[in-house]
Amino acid sequence: MFHFYQLKDGVRQGGVLSPILFGIYIDGLVKLVNESSIGCKIGACCTGIVLYADDIILLAPSLHGLQSLINICVSEFNYLFMAVNAKKSACLPFGLRYSNQYVNMTVSGTVIHWVSSVRYLGVYLESSYTFRSSFGQNKCKCYRSFNCAYGKIGRIASEEVLMALLKSKCLPMLLYGTEACPINAAVKI
Numbered sequence: 001m002f003h004f005y006q007l008k009d010g011v012r013q014g015g016v017l018s019p020i021l022f023g024i025y026i027d028g029l030v031k032l033v034n035e036s037s038i039g040c041k042i043g044a045c046c047t048g049i050v051l052y053a054d055d056i057i058l059l060a061p062s063l064h065g066l067q068s069l070i071n072i073c074v075s076e077f078n079y080l081f082m083a084v085n086a087k088k089s090a091c092l093p094f095g096l097r098y099s100n101q102y103v104n105m106t107v108s109g110t111v112i113h114w115v116s117s118v119r120y121l122g123v124y125l126e127s128s129y130t131f132r133s134s135f136g137q138n139k140c141k142c143y144r145s146f147n148c149a150y151g152k153i154g155r156i157a158s159e160e161v162l163m164a165l166l167k168s169k170c171l172p173m174l175l176y177g178t179e180a181c182p183i184n185a186a187v188k189i
Contacts, residue, residue, distance in 0.1 A: 018053065019052060019053035022053050022054060023051075023053070025080070026051075026076075026080065028076060028079075028080075029049070029072075029073060029076040029077070029080075030049055030051070032072050032076055033048040033049040033058070033069060033072055033073070034046070034048060034049070036048065036068065036069070036072060038060055038061075038065045038068055038069055039058075039059050039060060039061075039065075039069070040059040040060065040061050041061075047059055048060065048069055049069070052121060055120060055121055056073070057120060058070065058073070063102060063103060063105075066091070066105060067105055067106070070084075070105055070106075070107055070112075074107055074108055084107045084108070086107045086108075086110035086111070086112055089107065089112045090112060090113060090114070090115045090118050091104075091105055091112055091113065091114045091115070092114070092115055092116075092117075092118045092125060092127050093114065093127050094127065094128065094129075094130065094131060095129065096129065098127050098128055098129060099127075102114050115127070117134060121177075122176060122177060123176070123177035123180065123181060124136070124137055131181075132181075133177065133181035135174070135177075135178075138173060138174050138175070138176055138177070139174060141173040141174075142170045142171070142173045142174035145169055145170045145173055146165075146166060146169075146170045149162075149165050149166075149169060149170070150162070153165075
């Protein structure tokens with residue numbers, strides 16, 4: 001015998017299962033975007049969407065393609081009784097013409113503006129000729145963390161303790177996101 005329960009609340013924000021359950025909920029969106037074949041070619045694979053939980057990146061080779069992907073998302077979100085927050089959305093150009101002026105994209109009549117830098121999952125991406133990230137914010141957080149620790153125990157603790165604190169607390173802030181973003185001599189850390 002089956003018992004049905006009415007759910008009146010969603011999952012808790014920050015819960016361990018929240019990103020997984022949300023991913024299952026919007027899996028149809030990923031399928032629609034992939035079936036459209038509008039995304040950018042990365043090797044032999046067409047990639048139009050990158051997401052973790054409710055943080056979504058749409059990748060398109062043209063302005064028309066990007067607007068088409070946005071329209072697909074809006075349509076699917078309407079079907080799921082969800083909405084896109086255009087105020088938290090932004091467009092970031094990469095490639096040969098990254099410094100050109102672009103036509104603004106729209107979500108249900110609301111304009112999404114073009115920006116030169118955007119934060120995605122704690123990593124700062126910058127508009128440029130190639131895929132590029134910025135580590136200036138990471139450096140500030142590292143300095144701030146070290147100065148705070150040094151200000152509290154700098155004169156009391158030994159050099160070994162300070163180095164252990166630097167390695168365990170400050171260095172991870174500096175290196176956050178470096179695994180996913182290319183680093184070369186041109187990147188200022």
